[in-house]
Amino acid sequence: MNPQNDLRRLPVKSLHGIGRVKESAYARLGIYSVYDLLYFFPRAYENRGNITLLRDYTPDVKNAVILTVATEPKVSLIRKGMSILKFNAFDDSGMCSITYFNQDYLKDKFHVGSTFRFWGKTEQKNGRYFMNSPAAEPYSENISLPPFVSVYRLTEGLSGKQISDNINSALSLAAEYLPDPLPPEIREENGLCTLHFALRQIHFPNGQEELAAAKKRLIFEEFFVFSLGMSLNIRNITADTDAPPCADTDITPLTSLLPYSLTDAQIRAIDSIASDMSKSRPMGRIVVGDVGCGKTVCAAAAMYIAVKNGRQAALMAPTEILANQHYNDLYPIFEKLNIRCALLTGSTTASQKNKIYSSLCSSDPLERTDIVIGTHALISDKVEFFAPGLIVTDEQHRFGVGQRAALSRKNNHSHMLVMSATPIPRSLALILYGDLDMSKIDTMPPGRQTVDTFLVDESYRARLDAFIRKQADAGSQVYIVCPAVEEKEAEDDEIALSEISLQSSFNYGSAPKKPPLKAAVKYASELQNRLKGYKIAFVHGKMSAKEKDGIMKSFAAGDIQILVSTTVIEVGVNVPNASLMIVENAERFGLSQLHQLRGRVGRGQKKSYCILVCGTKSKNELGENALRRLETMCRCHDGYQIAQEDLKLRGPGDFLANSGNDNIRQSGSVCFRIADMCRDTELLTRAFSCAKKFFASDPTLMSAPGLKLETESMFSLNSDIIS
Secondary structure, X not given: OOHHHHHHHOEHHHOOOOOHHHHHHHHHOOOXXXXXXXXXXXXXXXXXXXXXXXXXXXXXXXXXXXXXXXXXXXXXXXXXXXXXXXXXXXXXXXXXXXXXXXXXXXXXXXXXXXXXEEEEEEEEEOOEEEEEOOEEEEOEOOEOOOOEEEEOOOOOOOOHHHHHHHHHHHHHHHHHHOOOOOOHHHHHHHOOOOHHHHHHHHHOOOOHHHHHHXXXXXXXXXXXXXXXXXXXXXHHHHOOOOOOOOOXXXXXXXXXXXXXXOOHXXXXXXXXXXXXXXXXXXXXXXXXXXOXXXXXXXXXXXXXXXXHOOOEEEEEOOOHHHHHHHXXXXXXXXXXXXXXXXXXXXXXXXXXXXXXXXXXXXXXXXXXXXEEEEOHHHHOOOOOOOOEEXXXXXOHHHOOHHHHHHHHHHOOOOEEEEEEOOOOOHHHHHHHHOOXXXXXXOOOOOOOOOOEEXXXXXXXXXXXXXXXXXXXXXXXXXXXXXXXXXXXXXXXXXXXXXXXXXXXXXXXXXXXXXXXXXXXXXXXXXXXXXXXOOOEEEEOOOOOHXXXXXXXXXXXXXXXXXXXXXXXXXXXXXXXXXXXXXXXXXXXXXXXXXXXXXXXXXXXXXXXXXXXXXXXXXXXXXXHHHHHHHHHHHHOOOHHHHHHHHHHHHOOHHHHOXXXXXXXXXXXXXXXXXXXXXXXXXXXXXXXXXXXXXXXXXXXXXXXXXXHXXXXXXXXXXXXXXX
């Protein structure tokens, strides 16, 4: 029997004073076991140790004062269902009138001459002091009251005192039945306190230093356990597998066909890829870099190495537009190298799909497809490879462990390369890609220019139209991005917002009204009326792949001057002649998404611009956070700085929502109990580094059963899965 497992299974009702009603109340807080209660951390702390005299009170904040009861408490009935209890108490600086509402039972608590530590807001009027419903604790010079009092999230039927009392009982059990999962050498190396000390101090801190030590320990442990879980997950995916070593890594024939020279950062990334692929251990590497930094050529080099060594390669993109673009860019190069390349997407005809399926699994090297580029169609059961060697997934932030694992299982014994054009802070990269080695392309190819970015409001509409005409007349092309596809979508958004506003005004006060969404279809029609004579088209995700592909080809060929679109063009699309990006309702987008959109221009020789249009009559009508985001875009062009700011403003949810990481989603571990990847970056980095070393020495965690149990719990994995 595992004692730690006992507390996980020991119901919270086993603690003294918890019956059915309290058990149900705890269930509403997600607390079912004694273990859950121990890890139900305070949401805040009240510093009641900073005692002041009445005359030294601070207005509009809660103060701690030591007062002696001067008069007997009296209860008065104000009206039916409303009573007040009043009495006076004093210290050396004055007299205070204390009032409680509908708490008649307190009458027997406050006896004349007894002393209490009162905690609450203090007011002064005509030389007298007043406190309404302060917290009160009996005070004696012989009894030391805790300086910090924990504040918990509450629900009906549970008071803060009840929770504190129950946690105190749970801590007594923990001292006997909850072993510390962190090995002593890990604690010593990182200067961490024991688990029992941390749990007691997080709930009942003796002071700031003790509280800080408790937080450090618990935050480190969460990150450490999470990192171990990531390592276990990738070990399961690649367990007992090897990959074909690709000894011939000379890519000179490929690079000689390129119309440009590789940057130092690209060379470093390709060298790392080549080194990984030359080994029998499966490569697991991610190439990250800003928009336009040249990640695709790194993937091309990896695929070339695979094919050169007699293997096949697959490249999976999140959209057909991007898959088509990769195919159109890479096919001419690979054709010159006598490498057979195919495109497989949802819109590929049935007969063509069957030909590709057959050629991929052909044993005849003269008939076999060497490289296939496609979308999720590559995960189809009908796709089989005769000589799998390399899997590449592009725009990794659109996929996750689960999806790339599906493609990996289809291609047993393959190397894996993933790419992401969404720059993310290192702390978040460790969370999303902790199972991968990372190559960062941190320099841009020659010729990539800075895109001047401006924020305007609706009052600039006429000038904006004039600027569009100027760009089109000069032979340039224009993107205009709208957040909605059709009016119905925009109307549904407004209805939802109005419902939220009504609900919010009833419960919490009015929510700010957001400006209406611009819909791409209607916008394109209105723009055609305003800009007669210009070639305008629109594209959005609800179109068929054939329609989208046709429009994008026309735009790339220069047949369309102005393209109105949704964010379907957010990633990968490359039209060097486009010099102006306009984003409508820019306040509705996150910083990283805006940075991706801006990256669609500035790819050629022409001076390029990005104009962010807020949907309000004046920029000053925007909320503080929205204005801060958009102003950040105007002054900052480095994707990693932008991502860091986005993480601070919006948190990790928007990055992780599209990650597709099934294990993260299932475990709920994105919502750490106490750790914060924005705030605790130093501990995050240290914990991940330490966990990687520990896992290398003990990949089954057999030496640390407590850690294994914690990891199973966090990732909701069964022991037979990760053993």
